[in-house]
Amino acid sequence: MPAPVTDAERRRPVGVFDSGVGGLTVLHELLVALPHEDFLYLGDTARFPYGERGPAELERYALEIGEALVERGAKLLVVACNSAAAAALPALRERFEAGRGIDVIAVVAPEAQAAVVATRTGRIGLLATPATVASGAYESALVAADPHLRLHAVACPDLAPIIQGGFPYDEQVVDTVRAYCEPLRAARVDTVILGCTHYPLVRPMLQRMLGPGVTLIVPGAAIARRVESALRARGLDSPQDGEGAYDFLCTGDPEAFRRLGTRFLQMPLGEVVRVGLGAGVAA
Numbered sequence: 001m002p003a004p005v006t007d008a009e010r011r012r013p014v015g016v017f018d019s020g021v022g023g024l025t026v027l028h029e030l031l032v033a034l035p036h037e038d039f040l041y042l043g044d045t046a047r048f049p050y051g052e053r054g055p056a057e058l059e060r061y062a063l064e065i066g067e068a069l070v071e072r073g074a075k076l077l078v079v080a081c082n083s084a085a086a087a088a089l090p091a092l093r094e095r096f097e098a099g100r101g102i103d104v105i106a107v108v109a110p111e112a113q114a115a116v117v118a119t120r121t122g123r124i125g126l127l128a129t130p131a132t133v134a135s136g137a138y139e140s141a142l143v144a145a146d147p148h149l150r151l152h153a154v155a156c157p158d159l160a161p162i163i164q165g166g167f168p169y170d171e172q173v174v175d176t177v178r179a180y181c182e183p184l185r186a187a188r189v190d191t192v193i194l195g196c197t198h199y200p201l202v203r204p205m206l207q208r209m210l211g212p213g214v215t216l217i218v219p220g221a222a223i224a225r226r227v228e229s230a231l232r233a234r235g236l237d238s239p240q241d242g243e244g245a246y247d248f249l250c251t252g253d254p255e256a257f258r259r260l261g262t263r264f265l266q267m268p269l270g271e272v273v274r275v276g277l278g279a280g281v282a283a
């Protein structure tokens with residue numbers, strides 16, 4: 001018989017991570033859907049962007065971050081970064097789920113499933129980082145659900161850095177975003193997966209450029225549902241009645257993270273603590 005779960009264990013935070021502020025689009029949904037839970041968010045800003053890195057490097061980073069969050073008490077891990085999820089999910093699951101009974105919930109599969117349900121024509125678009133597109137993770141997830149679907153994937157090397165940089169609304173940015181949308185318009189897709197957690201932050205611009213008839217798929221709500229059911233299944237849902245706390249760690253400049261994060265989360269961020277991870281990352 002497993003030992004009963006204590007209140008102290010149930011009060012531990014849910015760990016969430018991304019390379020930067022993009023994962024705040026997922027955290028936002030988690031804060032709304034699971035108000036009693038505590039959250040601990042880590043943005044690996046010193047090593048941003050992840051989108052041009054290779055799978056071995058991304059797997060190493062994701063495992064380091066997982067360890068850092070679990071060391072600080074995380075009871076479940078949310079991979080709120082598509083580039084990291086596409087490269088590292090099997091390794092994360094093996095180490096934390098199989099090895100220590102800590103569930104890992106990640107982007108990619110939830111959006112693929114939502115896109116399969118949403119499309120009427122079978123033509124699905126994907127906007128994502130070069131790392132995510134190169135991984136083929138979305139093709140695999142979609143083809144497993146329906147082998148007749150057609151995925152049109154567009155790698156967007158500049159989009160996450162533009163958003164992470166504070167998103168200046170100038171003409172050059174608009175032209176860059178429009179160029180990424182163009183192949184999807186030409187392919188007449190009816191559904192587009194925003195396959196990078198930074199992209200929901202420019203959702204109105206993308207919707208305008210792709211057209212009002214195109215369904216945009218974002219992962220936040222589906223991730224929140226999965227976190228809720230995973231916590232319940234292990235009896236780890238928080239026993240508190242009031243609003244939980246949410247705290248932030250980053251590997252780069254904490255003040256820059258706080259400023260940008262407050263704007264994007266649309267909630268106050270409070271103190272952001274800098275942590276050191278791996279070699280060459282600020283301690």
Ligand code: DGL
Pocket residue numbers: 018019020022023048049050051052080081082083084129132160161195196197198
């Ligand atoms: N938000 C991250 C993702 O979902 C990536 C951005 C980056 O670091 O390049 O892929």
